[in-house]
Amino acid sequence: MSAWDVMTVLTILILGPGAVVVFVACVRDVRRLLRTELRGQDPPER
Amino acid sequence: MSPSPVTIHPVDLAIVAAYLLAMIGVGWFVARRIRGFADFFVAGRALTVPILVTSLVSSYYGLDALFGDSGDASREGVVVWFTYGRPYTLALVLAAFLIAGRLRRVQVVSIPDLLAVHYGRPTQVAGAIASFLYSLPVLAIMGLAAMTEVLFGTPLWVGATAGAALSVAYVAMGGFWADTLTDTVQFVIMCVSLAIALPFVLQAVGGLDGIAQALGPEALDPLGAAPPLYTIAYAATALSVLVEPLFYQRIVAARDAAAVRRAFLWGVVLWAAYDWATMGIGMAGGAMMATGVLPADTPRDQVLIRLVPGYLPIGLSGFFLGGCLATAMSTIDSYLLIAAGNLVYDVYRPVAAPAIGDKGLIRGTRVAIVLSAAACVVIGLYFERIKEAWNFMATILTATLLVPVFAALFLPGRRTPLAGTLSSFGGLGAVSAFFLALHLWGVPEPELETRVATVGGVPILREYALFFALPASLLGYAAGTAAGRRG
Numbered sequence: 001m002s003a004w005d006v007m008t009v010l011t012i013l014i015l016g017p018g019a020v021v022v023f024v025a026c027v028r029d030v031r032r033l034l035r036t037e038l039r040g041q042d043p044p045e046r
Numbered sequence: 047m048s049p050s051p052v053t054i055h056p057v058d059l060a061i062v063a064a065y066l067l068a069m070i071g072v073g074w075f076v077a078r079r080i081r082g083f084a085d086f087f088v089a090g091r092a093l094t095v096p097i098l099v100t101s102l103v104s105s106y107y108g109l110d111a112l113f114g115d116s117g118d119a120s121r122e123g124v125v126v127w128f129t130y131g132r133p134y135t136l137a138l139v140l141a142a143f144l145i146a147g148r149l150r151r152v153q154v155v156s157i158p159d160l161l162a163v164h165y166g167r168p169t170q171v172a173g174a175i176a177s178f179l180y181s182l183p184v185l186a187i188m189g190l191a192a193m194t195e196v197l198f199g200t201p202l203w204v205g206a207t208a209g210a211a212l213s214v215a216y217v218a219m220g221g222f223w224a225d226t227l228t229d230t231v232q233f234v235i236m237c238v239s240l241a242i243a244l245p246f247v248l249q250a251v252g253g254l255d256g257i258a259q260a261l262g263p264e265a266l267d268p269l270g271a272a273p274p275l276y277t278i279a280y281a282a283t284a285l286s287v288l289v290e291p292l293f294y295q296r297i298v299a300a301r302d303a304a305a306v307r308r309a310f311l312w313g314v315v316l317w318a319a320y321d322w323a324t325m326g327i328g329m330a331g332g333a334m335m336a337t338g339v340l341p342a343d344t345p346r347d348q349v350l351i352r353l354v355p356g357y358l359p360i361g362l363s364g365f366f367l368g369g370c371l372a373t374a375m376s377t378i379d380s381y382l383l384i385a386a387g388n389l390v391y392d393v394y395r396p397v398a399a400p401a402i403g404d405k406g407l408i409r410g411t412r413v414a415i416v417l418s419a420a421a422c423v424v425i426g427l428y429f430e431r432i433k434e435a436w437n438f439m440a441t442i443l444t445a446t447l448l449v450p451v452f453a454a455l456f457l458p459g460r461r462t463p464l465a466g467t468l469s470s471f472g473g474l475g476a477v478s479a480f481f482l483a484l485h486l487w488g489v490p491e492p493e494l495e496t497r498v499a500t501v502g503g504v505p506i507l508r509e510y511a512l513f514f515a516l517p518a519s520l521l522g523y524a525a526g527t528a529a530g531r532r533g
Contacts, residue, residue, distance in 0.1 A: 004254045014319035019237035025096035
């Protein structure tokens with residue numbers, strides 16, 4: 001497997017499954033913020 | 047005359063329409079929950095690491111990265127990833143570790159705000175002008191116009207206006223919260239769609255072997271075939287990262303400095319992967335142009351959008367087009383908000399309405415968002431290539447802001463208002479004079495698609511502006527420090 005192929009596979013893994021993992025974590029945080037920051041309640045502990 | 051439009055299946059169009067409606071819905075949802083200007087402009091300073099990652103990645107990378115970089119790679123090869131792209135990685139890491147902590151301690155909302163604290167109003171206004179010009183999302187609008195021309199055969203101004211109007215619709219309603227929430231969806235669509243497209247396109251062209259055979263060995267040279275100074279000049283545009291208004295806004299909007307650092311580190315990995323994918327697709331497009339699969343006169347900025355939909359099945363093609371739209375709109379909305387903030391918060395408020403309240407600021411920013419969008423539709427239609435416009439905007443930003451901002455953040459001891467004024471206006475003036483001189487006395491340079499003026503036998507390319515403007519800004523700072531009084 002050439003360096004080009006290794007980089008290409010890594011790219012697909014990062015932009016595919018990697019981005020989805022970040023997105024799922026993001027949705028979790030957004031839901032929590034929607035319950036607090038955008039509803040006029042006290043913000044979460046900083 | 048442009049080649050004929052690409053054929054799009056109705057299912058793919060329906061996917062794109064659903065995406066657009068969802069974005070407008072988010073803006074409407076958030077608009078009813080905004081409580082004050084801090085909510086509207088910096089999302090209440092509550093952003094966590096995953097939200098920052100999605101917002102940073104999707105906002106900073108627009109169609110200039112997707113269409114512009116793939117177009118450059120189709121012509122120049124891997125130099126786009128190695129030599130043009132990786133200095134940005136270095137600058138991003140520097141920004142994360144050098145700037146985040148210090149900026150959070152100053153408690154400002156924007157770069158011009160920071161300049162006002164350290165140098166006073168004239169430097170604040172110079173900073174706001176440079177930040178405003180840079181933040182106008184001209185490149186993304188140009189990309190959208192090219193995209194709709196390719197897909198629907200519409201005139202450029204129609205695509206530019208429609209795309210800008212859609213972004214304005216939700217960001218003017220919901221401000222930074224709407225921007226941030228839509229960024230999360232836009233992030234995953236733009237990344238995953240590219241991850242899906244890359245193997246399809248590479249397989250179609252015969253992988254690296256097929257590319258190397260069509261483009262020749264110079265396309266695989268990490269340093270490229272352009273003159274070294276030209277390459278260095280492009281790599282030097284990475285300095286703009288250190289005064290990037292979008293990053294400063296997100297640093298301020300983050301929960302704390304540690305969250306910023308972690309988000310930037312995740313971001314550089316994602317950006318590097320994104321760059322590799324656009325480079326791979328661009329080089330595949332270049333190979334297809336060389337072998338006659340794509341017309342040899344395909345505009346470079348349209349290589350990716352003309353190539354990819356044809357190699358994806360129905361449904362995935364629509365997802366990919368949604369990804370292109372997401373890439374454009376996540377950038378347009380973020381930068382429109384920053385440009386409007388520059389006009390209202392950094393210029394109008396201190397100069398004309400010091401007592402303006404939160405409601406007035408929000409209303410003014412909404413109006414300024416619409417005006418900024420109209421301005422960049424007009425400007426965007428005047429540039430011929432995305433890369434050309436990027437160099438101009440990055441140079442103006444860096445030359446005007448780098449010296450006074452870094453002096454404000456890092457230099458101990460004496461800082462005078464005159465130093466800020468002379469360095470910011472010195473940099474801005476030097477860039478303007480340089481580009482004007484090249485416009486008046488330069489001649490087209492077809493090989494590199496730029497302009498050149500020969501001075502004493504030495505060719506001076508338009509891309510060299512920063513080599514003159516940054517020293518001018520430094521000299522201005524030194525002169526202002528020597529002559530000015532303590533502020």
